[in-house]
Amino acid sequence: GAGVSQSPRYKVAKRGQDVALRCDPISGHVSLFWYQQALGQGPEFLTYFQNEAQLDKSGLPSDRFFAERPEGSVSTLKIQRTQQEDSAVYLCASTQTDSQRAFFGQGTRLTVV
Amino acid sequence: GIQVEQSPPDLILQEGANSTLRCNFSDSVNNLQWFHQNPWGQLINLFYIPSGTKQNGRLSATTVATERYSLLYISSSQTTDSGVYFCAVTTSYDKVIFGPGTSLSVIP
Secondary structure, three states, rough: OOOOOOOOOEEOOOOOOEEEEEEEEEOOOOOEEEEEEEOOOOEEEEEEEEEEEEEHHHHHHHHHHHHHEEOOOOOOEOOOOOHHOOOEEEEEEEEEEOOOOOEEOOOOEEEEE | OOOEEEEEEEEEEEOOOOOEEEEEEEOOOOOOEEEEEEEOOOOEEEEEEOOOEEOOOEEEEEHHHHHHHEEEEOOOOEEEEEEEEEEEEEEOOEEEEEOOOOEEEEEE
């Protein structure tokens, strides 16, 4: 596609509910990143894929967070048993193979109530 | 891990004024990018600038990798320039680390 697409744009979840956030990267982009951005803060790294391989998941805040990219294109970030502190904007970015220039989606704003 | 600092944290400009935003980083990096996050949250890549100087219209950026800093210049600022400006560095294995941002408000 023309850009990185994320869905849904907004998600309201009750505490304890599981959520799944989707990212469609730019076609052909090998690297894919997930970030969490709390209100008034810069994006914080969560995890990184190169094709289908998850090379770095050091930023995932707990074992309730899980990400996958089974076919090396679309990625899903899953949060189990959501807590209020999970409320944030979740951003996805992809980069080209021969360039580290990152292109971001519009993000998913998650609100846990 | 690598630390990224940005200054100033907040900036208010009169429309038409010029400004310089600074990014310092604590270790050598593969690349550096400047992003603008607009009031609707969209992150737009402004510059991909591991070293040297680039210009795009009223914006220009300079990175001095050996001294671990980068500068973003905004000339003749406009209200549409308002938002948060992030510096982001790329480590040796492609991990992109963001600074805390500079919040810019341009008033008419």
